[in-house]
Amino acid sequence: xxxxxxxxxxxxxxxxxxxxxxxxxxxxxxxxxxxxxxxxxxxxxxxxxxxxxxxxxxxxxxxxxxxxxxxxxxxxxxxxxxxxxxxxxxxxxxxxxxxxxxxxxxxxxxxxxxxxxxxxxxxxxxxxxxxxxxxxxxxxxxxxxxxxxxxxxxxxxxxxxxxxxxxxxxxxxxxxxxxxxxxxxxxxxxxxxxxxxxxxxxxxxxxxxxxxxxxxxxxxxxxxxxxxxxxxxxxxxxxxxxxxxxxxxxxxxxxxxxxxxxxxxxxxxxxxxxxxxxxxxxxxxxxxxxxxxxxxxxxxxxxxxxxxxxxxxxxxxxxxxxxxxxxxxxxxxxx
Amino acid sequence: xxxxxxxxxxxxxxxxxxxxxxxxxxxxxxxxxxxxxxxxxxxxxxxxxxxxxxxxxxxxxxxxxxxxxxxxxxxxxxxxxxxxxxxxxxxxxxxxxxxxxxxxxxxxxxxxxxxxxxxxxxxxxxxxxxxxxxxxxxxxxxxxxxxxxxxxxxxxxxxxxxxxxxxxxxxxxxxxxxxxxxxxxxxxxxxxxxxxxxxxxxxxxxxxxxxxxxxxxxxxxxxxxxxxxxxxxxxxxxxxxxxxxxxxxxxxxxxxxxxxxxxxxxxxxxxxxxxxxxxxxxxxxxxxxxxxxxxxxxxxxxxxxxxxxxxxxxxxxxxxxxxxxxxxxxxxxxx
Numbered sequence: 001x002x003x004x005x006x007x008x009x010x011x012x013x014x015x016x017x018x019x020x021x022x023x024x025x026x027x028x029x030x031x032x033x034x035x036x037x038x039x040x041x042x043x044x045x046x047x048x049x050x051x052x053x054x055x056x057x058x059x060x061x062x063x064x065x066x067x068x069x070x071x072x073x074x075x076x077x078x079x080x081x082x083x084x085x086x087x088x089x090x091x092x093x094x095x096x097x098x099x100x101x102x103x104x105x106x107x108x109x110x111x112x113x114x115x116x117x118x119x120x121x122x123x124x125x126x127x128x129x130x131x132x133x134x135x136x137x138x139x140x141x142x143x144x145x146x147x148x149x150x151x152x153x154x155x156x157x158x159x160x161x162x163x164x165x166x167x168x169x170x171x172x173x174x175x176x177x178x179x180x181x182x183x184x185x186x187x188x189x190x191x192x193x194x195x196x197x198x199x200x201x202x203x204x205x206x207x208x209x210x211x212x213x214x215x216x217x218x219x220x221x222x223x224x225x226x227x228x229x230x231x232x233x234x235x236x237x238x239x240x241x242x243x244x245x246x247x248x249x250x251x252x253x254x255x256x257x258x259x260x261x262x263x264x265x266x267x268x269x270x271x272x273x274x275x276x277x278x279x280x281x282x283x284x285x286x287x288x289x290x291x292x293x294x295x296x297x298x299x300x301x302x303x304x305x306x307x308x309x310x311x312x313x314x315x316x317x318x319x320x321x322x323x324x325x326x327x328x329x330x331x332x333x334x335x
Numbered sequence: 336x337x338x339x340x341x342x343x344x345x346x347x348x349x350x351x352x353x354x355x356x357x358x359x360x361x362x363x364x365x366x367x368x369x370x371x372x373x374x375x376x377x378x379x380x381x382x383x384x385x386x387x388x389x390x391x392x393x394x395x396x397x398x399x400x401x402x403x404x405x406x407x408x409x410x411x412x413x414x415x416x417x418x419x420x421x422x423x424x425x426x427x428x429x430x431x432x433x434x435x436x437x438x439x440x441x442x443x444x445x446x447x448x449x450x451x452x453x454x455x456x457x458x459x460x461x462x463x464x465x466x467x468x469x470x471x472x473x474x475x476x477x478x479x480x481x482x483x484x485x486x487x488x489x490x491x492x493x494x495x496x497x498x499x500x501x502x503x504x505x506x507x508x509x510x511x512x513x514x515x516x517x518x519x520x521x522x523x524x525x526x527x528x529x530x531x532x533x534x535x536x537x538x539x540x541x542x543x544x545x546x547x548x549x550x551x552x553x554x555x556x557x558x559x560x561x562x563x564x565x566x567x568x569x570x571x572x573x574x575x576x577x578x579x580x581x582x583x584x585x586x587x588x589x590x591x592x593x594x595x596x597x598x599x600x601x602x603x604x605x606x607x608x609x610x611x612x613x614x615x616x617x618x619x620x621x622x623x624x625x626x627x628x629x630x631x632x633x634x635x636x637x638x639x640x641x642x643x644x645x646x647x648x649x650x651x652x653x654x655x656x657x658x659x660x661x662x663x664x665x666x667x668x669x670x
Contacts, residue, residue, distance in 0.1 A: 073408060074438050076607045103409050106439050108607045131573065146635040147626035159565045168568075170561040202629070219555035226505040226638040229623070230494045233503075237615045238466065240608040244622035265600070272411045272443045273575040280572045287579035288564070291482035294537070300481040303561040 001319055001326075007032060010047065013332045017054040018061035019083070027085045030116045036314045037307040041180025042116050044321060045187060048328045049251050050083060058257050059083050059113055065090055073102045076239075077109040081257040084115030084136075088262055092121040096128050099266035105130075108239035109262040114138070114250055118158035119171040119307065121264065126160040126167040131267040134158040137235035137242075137260060139249040141179045143215040145225035148202055150215040151245035154179045155231035160304070162269065163281055169304035174228040175216045182208050182216070183251070188322060235261040336661075337653055342367060345382065348667045352389040353396035354418070362420045365451045371649045372642040376515025377451050379656060380522060383663045384586050385418060393592050394418050394448055400425055408437045411574075412444040416592040419450030419471075423597055427456040431463050434601035440465075443574035444597040449473070449585055453493035454506040454642065456599065461495040461502040466602040469493040472570035472577075472595060474584040476514045478550040480560035483537055485550040486580035489514045490566035495639070497604065498616055504639035509563040510551045517543050517551070518586070523657060570596040 007028055014024035027050070034043035053059040063080035065087055070076055075094045079087030091109045098105030115121070118134040125132035138153025154175040161168040173179075176196040185192050186208035195204055197211035205211050218224030236243025241261025248258050269277040289300050321329070342363055349359035362385070369378035388394040398415035400422055405411055410429045414422035426444045433440030450456070453469040460467035473488025489510040496503040508514075511531040520527050521543035530539055532546035540546055553559030571578025576596025583593050604612040624635050656664070 070606055071438055074606055103406055104439060104441050106602065106606075110607075131569075143629070144623050144626065144635055146629055146632040147623070148629040149626050151623055151626060157562070161568055168564075170565055172555075172558040172561055176555070219558055220507075220511070222638075223507040223554055226507055227492070229503075229637065230505055233496055233616065233619065234466075237612065237619050238602070238604055238607060240611065240615075243615065244619040246622075267441065267573070269573055271405055271409055271441075272445075272573060276575065277572065280575075280578065281568065284568065284572050284579040287581075288479050288482070288486055291479065291484050291486055294478070294481055294483040297481040300479055302564065303557075 001321055003032065003319055006319055006321075009329060009333050010044075013047065013051065013329070016332075016335060017051055019054075020062065023061075023083070023086045026089050027083055030085045030120055032319070033120060033311075034116055035319050036311050037117075038310045038314070039117055039180075039307070041178055041184045044325050044329065045180075045184055046114070047325075048332065051332055053113070053250060053254070054083070056254050058254060060257075063087070067094060073098050073104050074106045075108075077107065079109055079112040081111050081259075082113070084113040084260060084262075087112040088115040088121050088136075091262060092124050092132075092134075092264055095132070095264040095266040096125050096130060099125075099130050099268050100128070103268045103271040105264070105266035107264045107266075109264075110240040110259065111257070112241070112260045112262055113258045114260060115262065117171060118156050119160070119169045119304070122158050122160035122169050122171070123167055125264075125266050126162050126169065129162045129269070131162075131269050132160045133263075133265040134160075135231050135234045135263040137232045137247060138179070139247045139253075139258075140245045141216050142175055142218050142225070142228050143198075144229065145218070145222040148215070152218075152225070152228035152232055153247065154216065155228045155235070157227060157231060161281060162278070163285060163302075164278055166308045167304050168281075168285075168302050169307070171303070174218055174224045174231065176219055177216065179216065182211050186212060187324065234263045239263055336656055338367065341654055341656075344664060344668050345379075348382065348386065348664070351667075351670060352386055354389070355397065358396075358418070358421045361424050362418055365420045365455055367654070368455060368646075369451055370654050371646050372452075373645045373649070374452055374515075374642070376513055376519045379660050379664065380515075380519055381449070382660075383667065386667055388448070388585060388589070389418070391589050393589060395592075398422070402429060408433050408439050409441045410443075412442065414444055414447040416446050416594070417448070419448040419595060419597075422447040423450040423456050426597060427459050427469075427599055430467070430599040430601040431460050431465060434460075434465050434603050435463070438603045438606040440599070440601035442599045442601075444599075445575040445594065446592070447576070447595045447597055448593045449595060450597065452506060453491050454495070454504045454639070457493050457495035457504050457506070458502055460599075460601050461497050461504065464497045464604070466497075466604050467493075467495045468598075468600040469495075470566050470569045470598040472567045472582060473514070474582045474588075474593075475580045476551050477510055477553050477560070477563050478533075479564065480553070480557045483550070487553075487560070487563035487567055488582065489551065490563045490570070492562060492566060496616060497613070498620060498637075499613055501643045502639050503616075503620075503637050504642070506638070509553055509559045509566065511554055512551065514551065517546050521547060522659065569598045574598055
């Protein structure tokens with residue numbers, strides 16, 4: 001579908017679900033951006049879910065988002081059950097402001113929801129020449145090391161750095177595979193890779209539905225489990241949001257709002273070494289890139305480069321939408 | 336060896352290498368603590384290396400460590416090529432002070448050296464009821480994703496949280512195995528596990544020497560490589576220290592000081608939710624611990640619990656020292 005037409009349609013859908021014009025545009029642009037970077041699991045496949053939750057009043061279409069100033073560096077945001085995109089957009093703007101003012105920003109958001117890709121928010125801080133961490137927790141998907149039941153989300157660690165060129169943005173879930181990819185495989189009737197998830201009984205499965213009912217495996221066993229736990233503490237416990245497996249699955253559980261938490265830490269890289277920082281980060285990247293390549297590699301990419309290339313490649317193309325999703329969009333639009 | 340006697344001996348060895356009484360005690364206590372938590376790869380096995388570098392003036396025994404105040408939250412420390420223990424000890428004390436004052440502390444240390452286990456410093460902040468990140472970079476040991484040569488260190492991610500009981504302290508290297516463990520296997524003539532390291536030609540090896548000459552594998556491929564890169568940027572590029580594979584191996588390379596960097600971020604967990612934080616973190620841990628256990632597990636431990644148990648178990652016991660290390664200690668003491 002032509003991007004303009006698609007964009008207008010999605011905005012209209014959000015408007016029909018009572019979001020303001022501005023918030024409808026924010027949500028739409030993040031969803032389309034996920035498509036452009038080919039993170040389709042965070043794109044249009046989620047539109048119906050967001051609308052379902054808006055309709056059931058589990059997402060507040062007109063939230064009164066409150067920013068509480070704790071210091072020039074620290075802010076606490078009550079998102080009033082807003083859609084995640086909107087509160088995270090406000091939150092990262094505040095974190096940028098705080099770091100620009102004092103060298104370091106710390107912004108916690110409570111009572112929010114799924115906000116798409118963490119890298120979207122990291123990118124905004126990096127484009128303002130800041131280093132940034134973005135943390136968010138998610139519904140149970142991973143079993144803690146030693147347990148046979150899911151409790152942690154796939155809880156990503158997202159870290160961004162300005163490079164003078166394409167932003168360095170690591171956005172790494174603590175699971176071997178993103179849950180969104182399993183959801184999409186399930187939606188499209190495809191299999192998932194071997195060895196990334198277990199069924200209910202604890203056996204490895206390539207069936208997407210069984211994996212969703214079972215549990216995913218963390219990266220590197222105890223280490224990945226610990227990193228997922230860290231993200232749950234930072235996003236959930238610290239911010240005053242749900243944690244410890246209490247975040248509801250947005251697709252399956254309509255018994256209440258999600259109360260997802262986000263935490264943004266922003267650092268002005270100039271505080272310690274001034275302008276030297278940009279010289280050194282460029283040198284750092286050059287040193288890595290010129291290493292001898294492993295078999296099958298013609299170049300070494302830093303985190304964020306691949307997504308950036310995809311974005312540029314897709315920016316002026318039509319967006320291809322699977323039939324099933326297209327039908328959903330048309331139904332939502334027709335209401 | 337009796338702990339008291341060993342402690343006195345090591346202090347005397349550091350004194351003979353011109354460290355002040357206070358600094359000798361600091362270094363000794365960190366080395367012995369590594370033995371007590373059974374992280375032997377970070378314990379006495381390194382004593383001779385530190386002494387060799389002190390003797391060759393690559394570690395400055397009487398550094399003039401300067402703390403530059405950037406704001407009430409942010410400090411930059413020039414360690415003047417001190418032994419890592421001493422500058423990190425000063426750095427974490429400063430980071431604690433800053434967070435107690437403003438809610439958030441950010442302390443960068445440049446011109447430092449290997450500081451033992453990151454968890455030692457995290458623990459100090461956690462015992463003052465702070466959340467803490469400790470980052471440090473290290474000599475080349477891991478090949479970036481797509482490269483066939485080492486460049487990143489095993490660059491640990493260390494994160495601590497107060498729990499009201501044993502501190503939650505995740506201290507996770509970004510390699511599948513700690514380099515210290517390979518060094519120790521080499522020193523003691525033992526094999527390393529299969530699948531954690533490659534030899535020079537890129538083949539999996541269980542020979543410790545070949546692994547040291549080759550490259551270690553990161554956790555989770557591109558993700559672990561990205562996390563190691565993140566730690567290199569935070570510890571090296573941001574602080575004004577060596578980075579991009581330029582940190583010298585302390586055991587093999589005596590051509591100059593290491594110029595390792597450390598970065599500490601401290602957060603007062605009460606800033607957002609006040610006293611509720613301690614209630615919620617206890618609830619979080621309880622929720623995880625009561626999950627049904629996987630086969631082979633009788634309980635679920637959080638990061639830091641195992642080391643804490645080992646510490647308590649070993650605290651009043653003699654420290655067993657391999658013959659080879661004992662000989663080194665006696666030789667260093669006899670000089």
